Amino acid sequence: MLDESIVQRVLAEAAGKGSDLAEIFVEDKRSQALRLEDSRIEDVASGREAGAGIRVLAGDRSAYAYTNVLTEESLLEAARRARAHLAADPTVAVDLRRQEPSARHPVKRSPADTPASDVVEALQGADTAARAAGAEIRQVTASYAAVNQKILVASSDGRIAEDDRTRVRFAVQVVATRDGVIMTGFEAPGHSGGVELLDEHPPGELGSTAASKAIRMLDARPSPAGEFPVVLSPGSGGVLIHEACGHGLEGDTLVKDASVYAKRVGERFGSEAVTIVDDGSDVGAWGSFGVDDEGTPAQRTVLFDRGVLVGHMSDYLSSKKLGGSPTGNGRRQSYAHLPIVRMTNTYLLPGPDDHDEIVRSVERGVYAATFAGGEVNPATGNFVFGMSEAYMIENGEIAYPIRGANLIGNGPQVLGVIEAVAADFGRKEGVCGKDGQHAPVTNGMSTVLLGKMTVGGTEA
Amino acid sequence: MTSELESVASAVVDRAQGQEQIEAFLTHDRDFQVKTYMGEVETISAAEPRGAGVRVFDRARVGFAYTTDLTDPGLDQVVADARENARFATEDEAVGLAPAWSAAPPDVPGLFDLEQERVSVEQKVEFAVELEKVTRSADPRIRTVEEAMYADSDTSIAIATTSGISGTYRRTDAWCYSVAIATQDDENEVGFEFDLARGLSGLDARAVGERSAIRALSILGAQKIPSARLSVIFDPYVAGQFLGVLGQALTGEAVQKGRSLFAGRMGDEIANPVLSLVDDGRVPGAPASAPWDAEGIVTRRTEVISSGLLTSFLYDLTSARREGRESTGNASRAGFKSGPGPSPSNLAFDATGGSAQDVLRSAGRALLVQDFHGVHSGANAVSGDFSVGATGRLVENGELGQAVKEVTIAAPMLEILKGIVAVADDRRWLPFAGSYGGATTLIQEMTVAGL
Numbered sequence: 001m002l003d004e005s006i007v008q009r010v011l012a013e014a015a016g017k018g019s020d021l022a023e024i025f026v027e028d029k030r031s032q033a034l035r036l037e038d039s040r041i042e043d044v045a046s047g048r049e050a051g052a053g054i055r056v057l058a059g060d061r062s063a064y065a066y067t068n069v070l071t072e073e074s075l076l077e078a079a080r081r082a083r084a085h086l087a088a089d090p091t092v093a094v095d096l097r098r099q100e101p102s103a104r105h106p107v108k109r110s111p112a113d114t115p116a117s118d119v120v121e122a123l124q125g126a127d128t129a130a131r132a133a134g135a136e137i138r139q140v141t142a143s144y145a146a147v148n149q150k151i152l153v154a155s156s157d158g159r160i161a162e163d164d165r166t167r168v169r170f171a172v173q174v175v176a177t178r179d180g181v182i183m184t185g186f187e188a189p190g191h192s193g194g195v196e197l198l199d200e201h202p203p204g205e206l207g208s209t210a211a212s213k214a215i216r217m218l219d220a221r222p223s224p225a226g227e228f229p230v231v232l233s234p235g236s237g238g239v240l241i242h243e244a245c246g247h248g249l250e251g252d253t254l255v256k257d258a259s260v261y262a263k264r265v266g267e268r269f270g271s272e273a274v275t276i277v278d279d280g281s282d283v284g285a286w287g288s289f290g291v292d293d294e295g296t297p298a299q300r301t302v303l304f305d306r307g308v309l310v311g312h313m314s315d316y317l318s319s320k321k322l323g324g325s326p327t328g329n330g331r332r333q334s335y336a337h338l339p340i341v342r343m344t345n346t347y348l349l350p351g352p353d354d355h356d357e358i359v360r361s362v363e364r365g366v367y368a369a370t371f372a373g374g375e376v377n378p379a380t381g382n383f384v385f386g387m388s389e390a391y392m393i394e395n396g397e398i399a400y401p402i403r404g405a406n407l408i409g410n411g412p413q414v415l416g417v418i419e420a421v422a423a424d425f426g427r428k429e430g431v432c433g434k435d436g437q438h439a440p441v442t443n444g445m446s447t448v449l450l451g452k453m454t455v456g457g458t459e460a
Numbered sequence: 461m462t463s464e465l466e467s468v469a470s471a472v473v474d475r476a477q478g479q480e481q482i483e484a485f486l487t488h489d490r491d492f493q494v495k496t497y498m499g500e501v502e503t504i505s506a507a508e509p510r511g512a513g514v515r516v517f518d519r520a521r522v523g524f525a526y527t528t529d530l531t532d533p534g535l536d537q538v539v540a541d542a543r544e545n546a547r548f549a550t551e552d553e554a555v556g557l558a559p560a561w562s563a564a565p566p567d568v569p570g571l572f573d574l575e576q577e578r579v580s581v582e583q584k585v586e587f588a589v590e591l592e593k594v595t596r597s598a599d600p601r602i603r604t605v606e607e608a609m610y611a612d613s614d615t616s617i618a619i620a621t622t623s624g625i626s627g628t629y630r631r632t633d634a635w636c637y638s639v640a641i642a643t644q645d646d647e648n649e650v651g652f653e654f655d656l657a658r659g660l661s662g663l664d665a666r667a668v669g670e671r672s673a674i675r676a677l678s679i680l681g682a683q684k685i686p687s688a689r690l691s692v693i694f695d696p697y698v699a700g701q702f703l704g705v706l707g708q709a710l711t712g713e714a715v716q717k718g719r720s721l722f723a724g725r726m727g728d729e730i731a732n733p734v735l736s737l738v739d740d741g742r743v744p745g746a747p748a749s750a751p752w753d754a755e756g757i758v759t760r761r762t763e764v765i766s767s768g769l770l771t772s773f774l775y776d777l778t779s780a781r782r783e784g785r786e787s788t789g790n791a792s793r794a795g796f797k798s799g800p801g802p803s804p805s806n807l808a809f810d811a812t813g814g815s816a817q818d819v820l821r822s823a824g825r826a827l828l829v830q831d832f833h834g835v836h837s838g839a840n841a842v843s844g845d846f847s848v849g850a851t852g853r854l855v856e857n858g859e860l861g862q863a864v865k866e867v868t869i870a871a872p873m874l875e876i877l878k879g880i881v882a883v884a885d886d887r888r889w890l891p892f893a894g895s896y897g898g899a900t901t902l903i904q905e906m907t908v909a910g911l
Binding site: 454 | 497498500501502503504505506507508509510511523524525526527528529537538541545546547548549550552581603604606641647648649650684687716717718719721797798799833834836837838840842843844845847848849865866867868870907909910911
C-alpha cells in the first residue's frame with residue numbers, strides 16, 4: 001500500500017526520544033451501498049477513502065495526527081505534529097518485521113466484481129417476499145452494504161502487518177400495521193466475505209422472515225412488569241453477554257478501574273455452564289479480521305471458563321498496563337481514530353441442555369426472541385435491553401406475543417442466574433458503538449434460561 | 461479555506477455532461493481533541509480531514525459517490541462513480557436539485573468565534589486538566605474521573621449545483637465533557653456532564669466538573685422502588701433525548717414511508733394544549749444552525765406542534781416534492797460521506813412558564829429522571845412504544861428524596877405528549893445525533909416498573 005522505505009522514514013520522524021512507540025496506520029477503503037424503500041431503489045452510493053494516522057506513545061500519553069493526503073511530505077508533517085505534542089526529538093531508523101494474519105476469511109464473490117444489477121435484484125427479491133407475507137405489510141426497507149478495507153500498520157518496535165478485509169451485510173426491515181398498531185421485523189445477516197452471503201441467506205427468505213415476525217407481533221399484548229424467569233433465544237440473547245460482560249472486560253475500562261470486573265480474576269460469577277470467549281479469528285464471522293488495527297494477529301481469548309473469570313481483552317496500551325500480551329482487540333473505525341479495546345465475536349459457548357425442555361421448565365416467564373439493542377454502564381454493570389420480539393411462557397408453553405418488554409439488570413448478576421445453556425448455538429451480527437467509534441461485532445449464544453430477571457413493561 | 465473549497469465545488473459541477481445535473485458538497489475540518497487522566501494528557505489528536513460528496517442526477521434518477529481525493533483525477537473518478545450509480549436508481553420524479561437562490565441567504569449570527577484561532581494547544585490542554593481536577597476534587601467520594609475531554613473544530617462547508625447555487629460558510633465549535641465515578645461502600649455510580657460553545661472561552665470547566673460530580677453523587681444509594689403509576693419529571697438532559705426519539709417521527713419522509721407514529725394525524729390534537737414544538741435552523745448558538753441546509757435550501761423556523769395541535773412535518777426537497785410543497789430546509793448530512801436526508805435542525809418545546817424548581821414543586825410526588833438507559837431499543841418512533849431504563853431521584857413537593865435506579869418507565873409516546881403539563885425555562889441544547897433543546901419537563905403519569 002505504501003512503500004516500506006516511506007513507512008520507515010515516517011516512523012523515524014515520529015518516534016521521538018522519550019517516546020515508547022510510534023505507529024503508522026494506513027487505510028484504503030472502498031464502500032458500496034444500495035437501499036430500497038417504498039419498492040424503489042432510492043440510494044445508490046459508493047465511496048473511496050484513503051488516509052493515514054500516526055500515533056506516538058510516551059508513558060500514559062498518546063498523541064495522534066491523521067491526514068487523507070498520502071504523500072511522503074504530508075505523512076512526515078503528520079508525524080512531526082504527533083511527536084511535537086509530546087515534545088520529543090526525532091530518533092533513528094527502524095527495522096520492520098512482517099506479522100502474518102492468524103486467519104484468512106475467504107471471499108468467494110468479490111463485491112467489486114458483482115454487477116450492481118445483481119444487488120438491485122436481491123433487494124427487490126426481499127421486498128417482493130416481504131410484501132407477499134400479508135396485507136398488513138406497510139413498508140419494506142432493504143439495504144446492502146459492502147466494504148473492502150486494506151490496511152497497513154507498522155510500529156517503531158519493528159512490526160509491520162497488512163490486512164485485506166471484505167465485509168458484506170444485507171438488512172431487511174419490515175413495518176406491519178393493523179387497526180392502528182404498528183410493529184417492525186428486522187433481519188440483518190453479515191459476514192467477513194463476499195456477496196456469497198446472499199447464497200447463504202437468500203434475500204427472499206430474509207424478507208419473509210422479517211415480515212412474519214412483524215405480523216406476529218401485531219397480536220402482542222402489553223408486557224407485564226415484574227420479576228420473571230427469562231428464556232433467551234439462540235443468537236439474539238448474545239447481546240446480553242456483549243453488553244453485560246464484554247464491555248467490562250475491555251482492557252481500557254479495567255486500566256481505569258472503571259469496570260465492575262476489575263481485580264476479580266479467579267472469582268466465580270456463574271455456574272459450570274458459563275464459558276465465554278471473544279474470538280476475532282472465527283473464520284468468516286462478521287467481527288473477524290486477520291490482524292487487528294495495531295497489527296496483532298486475531299485470536300481467541302477465554303473470558304470466563306466454566307463460570308470463573310479468567311481473562312480480558314487488550315490492545316497494546318492496556319496490555320502494557322495490565323501485563324500480558326495484546327489479545328488482538330485493538331480496533332479503530334478508520335485512520336481518523338485512535339485504536340481502542342473492542343470486542344470482535346463474543347460467544348457464550350453451547351451447553352448440554354435442550355431448547356424445548358428449557359421452555360417446558362418455565363411455569364410463567366418471558367421468552368426473549370429478539371433484542372432491539374441495549375446499553376450498559378461498565379462501571380456498575382447495570383444494563384437495559386429492549387425486546388422487539390418476545391412472548392409470554394405459560395405452563396411450559398410459548399403462549400402469546402408481548403410488546404414493550406425490556407430487560408433490566410446487572411452484568412455480574414445475570415451470569416449468576418444462567419441456569420441452563422442449550423446446544424443450539426446461533427450468531428447475530430451488529431455494530432457496536434464506543435467512544436464515538438463503530439465496529440462490526442458478532443454476538444453468539446444458544447438458548448439460555450435466566451432464573452430471575454426484572455422485566456419492564458407497561459402493565460404495572 | 462472557504463474560497464478554495466468553493467472553487468473545488470464548482471470544478472466538480474463543471475464536469476456535468478449533456479443534460480445531467482450535479483451537486484457537490486464539500487467539507488474541510490480542522491479538528492483538535494485532548495483527553496486527560498490523572499492530571500496528564502492521555503490522548504491528544506489533531507487533523508485536517510476533507511472530502512467531497514457528489515450527486516449526479518440523470519433526469520429522475522440520482523447516484524451518489526464520495527471521495528477524499530480532491531485532485532483532478534480524483535474528482536473525475538467521483539463524478540464518474542456517481543454517474544454510474546445513477547443508472548441503478550429507480551426513476552423518481554420527486555428527486556432534484558434546489559433552485560438557485562433569489563437573494564443571498566441571510567447570515568446566521570454567531571456561527572463562529574474568531575478568537576478561537578488564537579487559542580493555543582497549551583491553553584486547550586490546561587482547560588482539560590482543570591476540568592478533570594475540578595471534577596475529582598468536588599467530593600471525597602469521587603473515586604476517579606473516567607474521562608475529561610476538550611475538543612474543537614473549525615469547519616468550512618461549500619455547496620455548488622448546476623442549478624446555480626454556489627455558497628460556503630464557516631463554523632467553529634468547542635465542547636467538553638467529564639465523566640465522574642462516585643463510590644460509596646461497594647457501589648459505583650457514574651455522572652456525565654458536557655458543555656458546548658463556539659470557542660473555548662464559552663466553556664465553563666468548573667461548572668461542568670462540578671455538575672458531573674453531582675450527577676454521580678446524587679444517585680449513590682439508589683434503589684429499586686415498587687412498581688407504580690407515578691408523575692415523572694425529565695431533567696433537561698433526558699428531555700433532550702426524548703425529543704431525539706420524537707424527532708425521528710416528525711419528518712415528512714418518515715410519515716410518507718409509514719415510519720412515523722404521527723402518520724394520518726395532521727391537524728389532530730396530539731399533545732397537551734400547553735405544548736408547542738418548534739424547529740428552527742437559525743437559532744444563534746444552537747448546534748444545528750446554518751444559513752442553508754445540506755441541499756442548499758435556506759433554513760427557517762417551523763412550528764411542528766402548536767398549542768397541542770400537529771401543524772407541520774419537517775421536509776427536505778424530495779419529501780416536500782412528493783407532497784407538492786416547499787422544503788422546510790431540513791436536509792442534513794453526516795458529512796461529505798453521505799447524501800442528504802431529512803431530519804430536525806434545532807428542535808425544542810416552548811417553555812410553558814416557570815423555573816425548574818417551580819416545576820419540581822408543582823409535581824407533588826414524582827420520579828425525577830436524570831438518565832435514560834436503552835433508549836435506542838426501548839423507544840420506537842414507528843409504533844410509539846416508549847419503555848426505557850431510568851435512574852434518578854424521587855421528588856416530594858420540590859424536595860429531592862430517595863435515589864432510584866434499575867427501574868423502567870413506560871407509556872405510549874402519544875400518552876406522554878398528552879401528559880406533559882409543564883416545560884420549564886431551563887432549556888439547553890443537546891448536540892447528540894441532532895440538536896435538541898431539553899428543559900425540565902413534567903409528565904402527569906407513567907408506569908414505573910421496579911420491584
